[in-house]
Amino acid sequence: MTPDEWYMSLPIITRYYVTLSFLTTAGCALEIITPFNVYYNTSLIFRKGEVWRLLTNFFFFGSLGLDFVFHMFFLVKYCKSLEEGSFRGRTADFLWMLLFGGSLLTMLAPFVNIEFLGSSLTFMMVYVWGRRHQYVNLSFLGIFNFTAPYLPWVLLAFSVMLGSSPKVDLLGMVAGHAYYFLEDVYPRMTNGRRPLKTPALLKALFPTEQPLRMAALGGGAPAAGRGAGEGGEDEEEGEEARQRRWREQQQQRWAAEGAAAAAGGGGGGGGGGGEHED
Template structure:
């Protein structure tokens, strides 16, 4: 029903023929099912989850803003490099941000290499090179990840620095749940059927 030719990043088709969906769909195609596809899925799931449960825990709006900021930068850079799908670069961006925020974690790559987490994106780039893939994708992901990390984690802590990336209030209103009022004391609810159903646990608690 849908072919990659309907999904890939093509500035002419986007801006002249108004096929704006390509701005998003080019991030969603990782090639046919095979080693490269599984490799990307595993890393995308793993490091996206670790970021969400780690440094972005309780900050869903900031997490979404990172996605939007990274996607916007990659789209701009994509106008100047010959890349038709940017999903793998996005995965490398997530890996880079996680690795810089966890600099003391020791990594084991297929039991062959042991190194500190900040070297992981470069190891992946070297592995991609060995597989005969273009390293432009990896370099783009590393560059965008570094820009985000610098603006979010490094520059605000420098003398005279400041926070340049601010999550829009509309995203906070949509994704961040309001804090519980400590003075709120709800009335006890009757348990249906007279059974002791057990105490519930608030999601994310």
């Protein structure tokens, strides 16, 4: 696969995020812009109207070097894995997750004095990925094995061992757990209520492929007797029920595949990325 083919194979949200991150970081390295133009500063945003800082701080990952490559590896790996995995066919829902996480991080950042939130947003994605792949086995540097939900904690411990501050990673874990609780746990506790329901505008911009996925998974297609003119409240409730059944089927499928992998003795390979994904 050529670099062009690899780049175009990335799902749309991952591709745009990686592109903007590279352009912003490269622009700072080439001194076209400086980090002072893009960092998060509430005084400059609200007193001088430099509102672009609300977004640009998520796209700067330090100087071009090994650390940047490391961050891009994690960004591509887990952003792509989520978008093509548990969010497959639901681009609007994935973008809404990133917007929710980015907004929460933006509100919390002034309390912990963090000026660039890209790493925290990436760590949020790692946290959500781990929670949704709880039966996947991983290996850290070939030293010990663990399951995916512990991945953020392993990375946090490794970062602290290298002398880095834990607050960036911890902030991402807070945002990740908030999303996981509100989207995956709370609906099961309240008979399907979703406080993070994706806005209709995003649904219109990125139409869902949910009905096709439902049919492929045996969940049934939309009722044939429901015509286009019967939209209304009943149709919306029916769509929510289909989405809820689809998520339940996905979780059951992940659990079954993870249990099968564990029964077959599937452990992580060498390094930090030895895993069995669905």
